[in-house]
Amino acid sequence: xxxxxxxxxxxxxxxxxxxxxxxxxxxxxxxxxxxxxxxxxxxxxxxxxxxxxxxxxxxxxxxxxxxxxxxxxxxxxxxxxxxxxxxxxxxxxxxxxxxxxxxxxxxxxxxxxxxxxxxxxxxxxxxxxxxxxxxxxxxxxxxxxxxxxxxxxxxxxxxxxxxxxxxxxxxxxxxxxxxxxxxxxxxxxxxxxxxxxxxxxxxxxxxxxxxxxxxxxxxxxxxxxxxxxxxxxxxxxxxxxxxxxxxxxxxxxxxxxxxxxxxxxxxxx
Amino acid sequence: xxxxxxxxxxxxxxxxxxxxxxxxxxxxxxxxxxxxxxxxxxxxxxxxxxxxxxxxxxxxxxxxxxxxxxxxxxxxxxxxxxxxxxxxxxxxxxxxxxxxxxxxxxxxxxxxxxxxxxxxxxxxxxxxxxxxxxxxxxxxxxxxxxxxxxxxxxxxxxxxxxxxxxxxxxxxxxxxxxxxxxxxxxxxxxxxxxxxxxxxxxxxxxxxxxxxxxxxxxxxxxxxxxxxxxxxxxxxxxxxxxxxxxxxxxxxxxxxxxxxxx
Numbered sequence: 001x002x003x004x005x006x007x008x009x010x011x012x013x014x015x016x017x018x019x020x021x022x023x024x025x026x027x028x029x030x031x032x033x034x035x036x037x038x039x040x041x042x043x044x045x046x047x048x049x050x051x052x053x054x055x056x057x058x059x060x061x062x063x064x065x066x067x068x069x070x071x072x073x074x075x076x077x078x079x080x081x082x083x084x085x086x087x088x089x090x091x092x093x094x095x096x097x098x099x100x101x102x103x104x105x106x107x108x109x110x111x112x113x114x115x116x117x118x119x120x121x122x123x124x125x126x127x128x129x130x131x132x133x134x135x136x137x138x139x140x141x142x143x144x145x146x147x148x149x150x151x152x153x154x155x156x157x158x159x160x161x162x163x164x165x166x167x168x169x170x171x172x173x174x175x176x177x178x179x180x181x182x183x184x185x186x187x188x189x190x191x192x193x194x195x196x197x198x199x200x201x202x203x204x205x206x207x208x209x210x211x212x213x214x215x216x217x218x219x220x221x222x223x224x225x226x227x228x229x230x231x232x233x234x235x236x237x238x239x240x241x242x243x244x245x246x247x248x249x250x251x252x253x254x255x256x257x258x259x260x261x262x263x264x265x266x267x268x269x
Numbered sequence: 270x271x272x273x274x275x276x277x278x279x280x281x282x283x284x285x286x287x288x289x290x291x292x293x294x295x296x297x298x299x300x301x302x303x304x305x306x307x308x309x310x311x312x313x314x315x316x317x318x319x320x321x322x323x324x325x326x327x328x329x330x331x332x333x334x335x336x337x338x339x340x341x342x343x344x345x346x347x348x349x350x351x352x353x354x355x356x357x358x359x360x361x362x363x364x365x366x367x368x369x370x371x372x373x374x375x376x377x378x379x380x381x382x383x384x385x386x387x388x389x390x391x392x393x394x395x396x397x398x399x400x401x402x403x404x405x406x407x408x409x410x411x412x413x414x415x416x417x418x419x420x421x422x423x424x425x426x427x428x429x430x431x432x433x434x435x436x437x438x439x440x441x442x443x444x445x446x447x448x449x450x451x452x453x454x455x456x457x458x459x460x461x462x463x464x465x466x467x468x469x470x471x472x473x474x475x476x477x478x479x480x481x482x483x484x485x486x487x488x489x490x491x492x493x494x495x496x497x498x499x500x501x502x503x504x505x506x507x508x509x510x511x512x513x514x515x516x517x518x519x520x521x522x523x524x525x526x527x528x529x530x531x
Contacts, residue, residue, distance in 0.1 A: 261363055262407065
């Protein structure tokens with residue numbers, strides 16, 4: 001037992017070392033390209049400049065507060081999408097008439113890139129946080145309605161047949177059979193919609209500078225305005241990191257539970 | 270036997286599926302009656318409408334031509350006194366094995382949750398899965414899944430068990446085990462069982478009476494009593510002999526009818 005624990009620890013250390021070595025190699029290549037290319041710092045900063053920007057931004061608190069503001073906007077906008085989108089998707093799958101009307105609208109609006117809402121939202125809400133939330137919600141809501149609707153529609157009719165013979169009807173049938181049967185694909189749809197929300201938020205923050213505080217996207221935008229390439233690059237890394245961590249925190253655990261119970265994870269289609 | 274012992278009575282049942290501008294007649298003037306506690310198999314080639322017939326008995330499909338009377342009254346809703354087993358186990362992967370069996374018991378009145386669990390685990394032990402209560406569905410083999418489905422169908426103590434080719438997707442060895450289990454359970458409880466199958470031996474091994482249907486449109490070719498003593502095995506010589514006879518009926522009479530149709 002002791003030996004196995006030791007083995008496990010060694011493996012963890014090994015994989016960590018591997019990751020660090022990989023990161024170091026990437027940074028070395030980056031630095032090498034900088035030396036090779038002979039570009040100006042304004043176009044192509046060195047890794048040291050980027051790291052030092054991140055260090056200073058962390059130290060004076062701008063990065064932390066911007067991250068917090070961005071995450072708050074993301075969670076708020078996405079929550080609105082989930083609260084409207086999932087019930088709406090379920091209603092669409094249930095009522096043919098609703099689907100005939102809303103379904104076409106959803107399909108149309110889903111193809112509209114969320115950035116196209118910016119001009120409209122600026123006129124409606126001005127340069128406020130509400131404008132950003134509106135873009136985030138518009139960017140993620142439609143795909144969530146569409147995916148929820150198809151998830152519910154595509155559950156095997158055998159489940160419903162079996163539940164029928166056992167006496168389940170109406171609300172009970174929905175709670176105990178239809179919703180759980182659709183859950184894996186609803187989660188896949190939520191994951192996709194989360195990615196849309198995140199992209200929409202970044203576009204919105206770059207285009208809309210608000211009085212509600214600086215988000216990550218706005219830091220990126222000001223980096224360009226001030227010709228601070230180290231800031232632009234640094235923020236891009238922060239955006240990637242937030243995206244990766246959020247997906248891990250939000251969906252990895254849920255998917256593990258689904259995998260344990262259902263025995264599979266439905267792939268996105 | 271008196272008239273009141275009739276459990277299922279079908280008279281002049283026909284079924285036509287319409288698709289676009291053409292229509293397909295799947296069942297043609299089917300009449301039969303099944304006594305309480307009887308084990309009857311409906312045997313026929315695939316596509317002869319036997320599953321449709323069973324679905325109509327279960328009220329999962331409407332019966333528009335002719336009528337089917339179950340328990341002396343006409344119903345149009347699936348009910349718990351007729352439990353159904355399907356070709357696929359149709360278990361719910363979001364529940365574990367025990368909860369799947371408890372599911373059918375949820376609407377039985379006058380039971381506490383603890384009692385429901387006790388009943389469910391009793392039936393799981395009956396089908397030999399006492400140790401798998403906490404397992405998830407994807408962890409079970411095909412045969413085990415059908416056993417859970419059998420336990421789930423038996424747990425609410427239905428008067429009737431409707432089986433829609435429940436063994437057709439299983440391997441031969443697993444089937445033999447399940448035949449034994451089903452015979453044992455039927456001997457213990459004497460429920461009315463209606464089994465739909467295209468497997469001649471399966472019908473002969475299990476049923477007291479085999480109703481043979483023809484090719485589509487399904488007509489009753491023969492109502493065939495199987496007077497062999499239980500328990501039976503697929504390897505019994507007498508079972509083989511009867512199975513041969515039934516296969517003959519299916520081929521000769523069925524083919525004649527088919528030829529006359531053309």
